[in-house]
Amino acid sequence: MNSILDQPQLAEPFLGSVLASAGLDVEYIRGEGNTLFMRGADGREIPVVDYAGGYGSLLLGHNHPALTAYAKSLLDARVPVHAQFSLHPEANRLALALNRVIQREVGDEEPYLAIFANSGAEANEAAVKHAELDRVLRLQAVLEKIGTDLEPVRSAVRSDLATVPPAVFEQLGLTPQASSPAALEELVDALTRLNAVQAARPPVLLSPEGSFHGKLVGSVQLTHNEGYRAPFKALATQARFVPVDQPGALRRIVDEERSTLLGLTVEDGLVKVTAQDTPVFCAFMVEPIQGEGGIRELSKEFAEEIQRVCAEIDCPVIIDEIQSGMGRTGDFLASSALGLRGDYYTLAKSLGGGIAKTSALLIRESRYQGQFELIHSSTFAKDGFSSLIALKVIELIEADDGRVYRLAAERGTRLKDMLASVHKDYPEVVKDVRGRGLMTGIEFHDQSDAPAPPIQEAARAGLFGYLLAGHLLRGHRIRTFPTASAANTLRFEPSVFLSDDEIQQLDTALRDICDIIRGNYQRPLSLPAT
Ligand code: F0G
Numbered sequence: 001m002n003s004i005l006d007q008p009q010l011a012e013p014f015l016g017s018v019l020a021s022a023g024l025d026v027e028y029i030r031g032e033g034n035t036l037f038m039r040g041a042d043g044r045e046i047p048v049v050d051y052a053g054g055y056g057s058l059l060l061g062h063n064h065p066a067l068t069a070y071a072k073s074l075l076d077a078r079v080p081v082h083a084q085f086s087l088h089p090e091a092n093r094l095a096l097a098l099n100r101v102i103q104r105e106v107g108d109e110e111p112y113l114a115i116f117a118n119s120g121a122e123a124n125e126a127a128v129k130h131a132e133l134d135r136v137l138r139l140q141a142v143l144e145k146i147g148t149d150l151e152p153v154r155s156a157v158r159s160d161l162a163t164v165p166p167a168v169f170e171q172l173g174l175t176p177q178a179s180s181p182a183a184l185e186e187l188v189d190a191l192t193r194l195n196a197v198q199a200a201r202p203p204v205l206l207s208p209e210g211s212f213h214g215k216l217v218g219s220v221q222l223t224h225n226e227g228y229r230a231p232f233k234a235l236a237t238q239a240r241f242v243p244v245d246q247p248g249a250l251r252r253i254v255d256e257e258r259s260t261l262l263g264l265t266v267e268d269g270l271v272k273v274t275a276q277d278t279p280v281f282c283a284f285m286v287e288p289i290q291g292e293g294g295i296r297e298l299s300k301e302f303a304e305e306i307q308r309v310c311a312e313i314d315c316p317v318i319i320d321e322i323q324s325g326m327g328r329t330g331d332f333l334a335s336s337a338l339g340l341r342g343d344y345y346t347l348a349k350s351l352g353g354g355i356a357k358t359s360a361l362l363i364r365e366s367r368y369q370g371q372f373e374l375i376h377s378s379t380f381a382k383d384g385f386s387s388l389i390a391l392k393v394i395e396l397i398e399a400d401d402g403r404v405y406r407l408a409a410e411r412g413t414r415l416k417d418m419l420a421s422v423h424k425d426y427p428e429v430v431k432d433v434r435g436r437g438l439m440t441g442i443e444f445h446d447q448s449d450a451p452a453p454p455i456q457e458a459a460r461a462g463l464f465g466y467l468l469a470g471h472l473l474r475g476h477r478i479r480t481f482p483t484a485s486a487a488n489t490l491r492f493e494p495s496v497f498l499s500d501d502e503i504q505q506l507d508t509a510l511r512d513i514c515d516i517i518r519g520n521y522q523r524p525l526s527l528p529a530t
Pocket of ligand 1: 122212321
């Protein structure tokens, strides 16, 4: 019996009981490469192959020796961890390194300026905050321009060089009247009121259905799963979620949200109403491969539609590469293979090499608002230790002419081929195999009508995947989880050091699960150790 369970449970105790119900209540005591060691009942260490990979944070595995040695050397050298509000050359070197890699991959010279944060959700919220600042400034500029453009109209009407035709009053919902400077002011008041209504509208945030962008107050609004989002809807602006498999859906939503700001001009001696788009679109946030939503890759067609429509409405595209980036798919950015280009990118997870907690927001220079730096900050962001570790991570990923990218692609293909062969042999059990590189998933058919009552119950409660995870752990010493918003999909996100033996071990384990399901649960899925 694990001694920790003999103590009162005060750290998220509810979760402990959920873990226990699926047999996932184990304590890990050591991590190395793809292996986590748990303590067995007899006190011995039991190795577990880690396919959960820190939810995608461990592209380089647990405690990569070069990273831990470097971390020790930094601490021994007493590198300042916190020196806020001073120059941070190491953060700048990191920004330069990220730019070098991204520019090479997307083939564009325009630099991305970096803001650092501590977690994925925080980087995404910083991205939305920056995009909103940019939108508000654009909105102000349009309103100011409308205001200054009124002056020549006023002076033309005052000096009888222009008149206001009756139709213009009707256009703004007023009763037509004779043209005069006073009548023009009534028109201006009406127009200003209409514009104020448009300017006060909340920003429009867009994201594909199935997205996961974090669980903080702002980012949870861009996380599609109602289970996470519903209680917090009143706290922030609601996003519009775009169906991923309906060409034209984005266009329809954009058309619903589009509105205009009105101005006045003089043409051929007549006052005319002008209209232009309200800058209401704040951002489109998208994962190139949805992770938590079930390992679902964006189609090239949808990527192209996002790019085209967002360019047309001047809406920045924020590409969330928090899980898919850093080389996991064989490219530094999973979006580059889709031809999707971001105005913003967010990175986290593997950026910290599994030992630092850091994230980065990269913003295209032409969209960058320098004043953001003075109104956004975080005590821990951009700390010296994390920046230097992240720099080392980039160095390791880029080493040997990109060996890590090649490994991610090659190991990923090997892993996916194995999953595909399980799918082929058990089509009535396995519904689909998806993903790219070391971001793969296997989806099982729904078991809501399974003959075994506990399985049926678990499936109906959306917990089937957790039962499978418990079986993999207890029966096969394999650690993985379902993707929480698609609970019949198990995800596999190991490090690039995944071995053939480890793939074989997973193959055996998945076939065992499939045999149990195909045999109508004649044999039980293993439950918590007794
Ligand atoms: N964006 C993506 C694409 C993510 O996968 C995650 C987290 C986040 C943002 C939030 O990052 O947890 O550091 O605040 N994904 C985890 C998962 C929770 O299960 O895949 P965070």
